[in-house]
Amino acid sequence: MNIEFTLNGSVQKVTITSVERALDVLARQCGIKSLSGTCFEGQCGNCLVLFDGKPVYSCLMPAFMLRDHRIETTEYFTKTREYSLLYSELTKEGRSLCSSCHSGIMLMGMVLVRSAPTPTRDEIFRTLSNVHCDSISPDDFADAVLKTIQHLTTARKIP
Ligand code: FES
Structure with missing residues (x-):
């Protein structure tokens, strides 16, 4: 078909x-x-x-x-500013994303970073639960998502 x-x-x-x-x-x-x-x-x-x-x-x-x-x-987002910012937040302090979950983690991150209004930590945890990943803790993921949203909001306010 x-x-x-x-x-x-x-x-x-x-x-x-x-x-x-x-x-x-x-x-x-x-x-x-x-x-x-x-x-x-x-x-x-x-x-x-x-x-x-x-x-x-x-x-x-x-x-x-x-x-x-x-x-x-994930390919749809890789060249965006949101993706680069989130990736850099997620891999701060020597953290790395494992190759198998990398794509799912970044895709869920993009959903959250692009959602409005800003998601709560519980919403972030629920979205992350779509991916089974041991390479990043839910708290680190939530911090990275919220930091990325903060960077983007600040950048939008600068004329
Ligand atoms: S292959 Fe689809 S959830 Fe694992």
């Missing part, structure tokens, strides 16, 4: 089978490198994408559901 959807701002036309997962189509056919399947059960978060702006596990989503929807992956 042929479907069309928007991926990271561009229209994609792909041919899929009825048994394919969204993850397979995005990673193999569309060449999205940030996605990997580790658990295929909605546990690890390594396959997270934004589906019309909401985080979903692409390993659990049939590919046909992509049709006519808007999908964003």
Whole structure:
């Protein structure tokens, strides 16, 4: 079956089978490198994408559901100022993000940094819970997100 959807701002036309997962189509056919399947059960978060702006596990989503929807992956944000600021906050004081969760962590961070109003710490923890990651503590993640929002707000006020 042929479907069309928007991926990271561009229209994609792909041919899929009825048994394919969204993850397979995005990673193999569309060449999205940030996605990997580790658990295929909605546990690890390594396959997270934004589906019309909401985080979903692409390993659990049939590919046909992509049709006519808007999908964003980490690649969509990597060249933005928000991404650089958040990355630098997250990796302060010698911290590093492990390669498998890196993409999910940054994607959830982008959701939070771009959300309005400023998220509460509980909202940040809930969003982070989409990713199973031992490389960063929820408190460090929340601090990094809130600091990034603060930097961006300050920058917007400077004429
Ligand atoms: S592969 Fe989708 S959540 Fe682990």
